[in-house]
Amino acid sequence: MLTEHEQHEIRAQMALYEQPAAVVPEALKLVQARRGWVADEDVRDVAAFLGVSTAEVESIATFYSLIYRRPVGRHVILLCDSVSCWIMGFRDLRAHLTARLGIGMGETTPDGRYTLFPAVCLGACELAPAMLVDGILHGNLTPERIDEILAGYE
Amino acid sequence: MTDRPLTALIKPERAPLSLAEYEHAGGYAGLRRALTLTPAEVTTEVTKSTLRGRGGAGFPTGNKWSLVPAVDGRKYVVVNADEMEPGTMKDRLLLEGNPHQTVEGAIITAYAVGAQTAYIFLRWGYQLAEARVAQAIADAYAAGYLGERILGTDFSLQLYLHMSAGRYMCGEETALLNALEGKRANPRSKPPFPPVSGLFGRPTIVNNAETVSNVPHILRNGWEWFTKLSSGADGGTKLFGASGRVRTPGVWERPMGTPLREIFADCAGGMAPGYAFRALLPGGASTGFLTEDAFDTPLDFTSVEKAGSRLGTGTMIVLDDKTCPVGMQYSLQRFFARESCGWCTPCREGLPWVARTLEALEAGDGEARDLDVLDAHVHGLAMGNTFCALAPGAMAPLESALKLFRADFERHISEKRCPWT
Numbered sequence: 001m002l003t004e005h006e007q008h009e010i011r012a013q014m015a016l017y018e019q020p021a022a023v024v025p026e027a028l029k030l031v032q033a034r035r036g037w038v039a040d041e042d043v044r045d046v047a048a049f050l051g052v053s054t055a056e057v058e059s060i061a062t063f064y065s066l067i068y069r070r071p072v073g074r075h076v077i078l079l080c081d082s083v084s085c086w087i088m089g090f091r092d093l094r095a096h097l098t099a100r101l102g103i104g105m106g107e108t109t110p111d112g113r114y115t116l117f118p119a120v121c122l123g124a125c126e127l128a129p130a131m132l133v134d135g136i137l138h139g140n141l142t143p144e145r146i147d148e149i150l151a152g153y154e
Numbered sequence: 155m156t157d158r159p160l161t162a163l164i165k166p167e168r169a170p171l172s173l174a175e176y177e178h179a180g181g182y183a184g185l186r187r188a189l190t191l192t193p194a195e196v197t198t199e200v201t202k203s204t205l206r207g208r209g210g211a212g213f214p215t216g217n218k219w220s221l222v223p224a225v226d227g228r229k230y231v232v233v234n235a236d237e238m239e240p241g242t243m244k245d246r247l248l249l250e251g252n253p254h255q256t257v258e259g260a261i262i263t264a265y266a267v268g269a270q271t272a273y274i275f276l277r278w279g280y281q282l283a284e285a286r287v288a289q290a291i292a293d294a295y296a297a298g299y300l301g302e303r304i305l306g307t308d309f310s311l312q313l314y315l316h317m318s319a320g321r322y323m324c325g326e327e328t329a330l331l332n333a334l335e336g337k338r339a340n341p342r343s344k345p346p347f348p349p350v351s352g353l354f355g356r357p358t359i360v361n362n363a364e365t366v367s368n369v370p371h372i373l374r375n376g377w378e379w380f381t382k383l384s385s386g387a388d389g390g391t392k393l394f395g396a397s398g399r400v401r402t403p404g405v406w407e408r409p410m411g412t413p414l415r416e417i418f419a420d421c422a423g424g425m426a427p428g429y430a431f432r433a434l435l436p437g438g439a440s441t442g443f444l445t446e447d448a449f450d451t452p453l454d455f456t457s458v459e460k461a462g463s464r465l466g467t468g469t470m471i472v473l474d475d476k477t478c479p480v481g482m483q484y485s486l487q488r489f490f491a492r493e494s495c496g497w498c499t500p501c502r503e504g505l506p507w508v509a510r511t512l513e514a515l516e517a518g519d520g521e522a523r524d525l526d527v528l529d530a531h532v533h534g535l536a537m538g539n540t541f542c543a544l545a546p547g548a549m550a551p552l553e554s555a556l557k558l559f560r561a562d563f564e565r566h567i568s569e570k571r572c573p574w575t
Contacts (some may be wrong), residue, residue: 013292016314017335017336018228018353018354018422019335021335021336022334022335024334024336024337025333026336026484028319029319034354051426060336060338063321063339063495064320064321064339065321066278066319066320067319069512078279080441081485081489082240082485082487082489083240083435083439083471083482083489084241084397084398086472086481087397087398087399087471087472087473087482088397088398088399089570090485102165119240119279119323120492120493121439123237123242123243123245123280124243125240125242125243125469125471126397126404126405127403127541128397128403134279135279137279137281137282
């Protein structure tokens, strides 16, 4: 079930577009905000609320990178692996992060604290190598700098 | 009057100008002047300015606007701020540094083409830009620059900020329109082109954020002033950038047509200590390599094409001697393979094949025939064989790498390892 707040927010978005189905990605982002990812029932709820098919909503949910169809940890790390960051040390950072967290790319730590994803260019190439943690940009990374940053997360 | 209009008011160490400060510095004067002209006169002004699209393709902006049919009915303007081309970080500077400039440009664009609704399509992950653009839009509404009967005229406009859910494909203008309609961001068949049939089937102008940010200055200072900002055929300034092992990576505004050497040596400070230059991609991941013999090339659309590449986004990615060119190519092609929308077969199947082949070469598992496979894809994924420009763009750096670094590719095969590891 969509919460009242979610229904209200989705309706507010619908006012901004000529056709209501345009808000499917926004609706998915809204339900994702509740628990960090989009479950099967969320896909069905969004489809029913907007009057579009479940398959349509699912096809959109699986297309966009920032809609997660599996559970993620409390904090999501997006490590840029595109060309400028690749040149500036992505591989060392990947080795450091996977060793420190004990997980591979796309995995979540057993304590549910972190999920680690590779990400496409973050548009911060002058600060390469870079990553986002919960949407916050960190640049000029080194393994030591990553340790300092991650010490701030519970 | 400044010769760096786009960045003159951007101070990296402080928050962007408030609305009052922006107005005090001449902000919204371009809009005020535009509203004294007819929409057709505004379009003519921009056409005469020789402004060309800053997103990579370089289409003349005024010509694009004049493709919108002069009929009543709903029309849209979309500011493409989905900056996701690898190696590109120029629009972020504008949107974080002076969001009112982009908002004002969007309003003037909408007035010129007769749009009632405009969207700023902002990439995911630009959290700071999101907050600052949203604030600028709210302030513009409060001051009467947006909403009903703007500045007492008959012109009304709603401007909304749309945050992308994340996909490189959304930068392609018809894919962006599908994304705005809440669909998968597959590109559309053209024609019809968006100025005739775009968002929800209505006439729609999609312009890059940097392009739109130039518009207030053209209206405020006149088209002749704009053409004189550069010495070449393409008027205005351009945001240039550099990343990789250069001494001072960054973004700088310089006249369109500034020689490559000046951006590389003066702005970026040349190579970082301990690194030697090999080649660079002049305008993002979808452009071909240039070498030192092209350093005198003026960085404008025509000259860079003559030199064998494309200006693209104007943000160069520099390859040094301590980075493996095959590995760099693998990084590039894996990106394109991952971001292919899957709509057309050559791109969906071809790019992963290219990426896997490069991965094998880099791991020392390559065979001589792998180079034939890569050569074949350069031709198989060329413009005309695919639905949109994504795969042809991906082949630009690969094609030039196979020529320039042939010996490096061959060493990976003969030595059965990457010589750089």
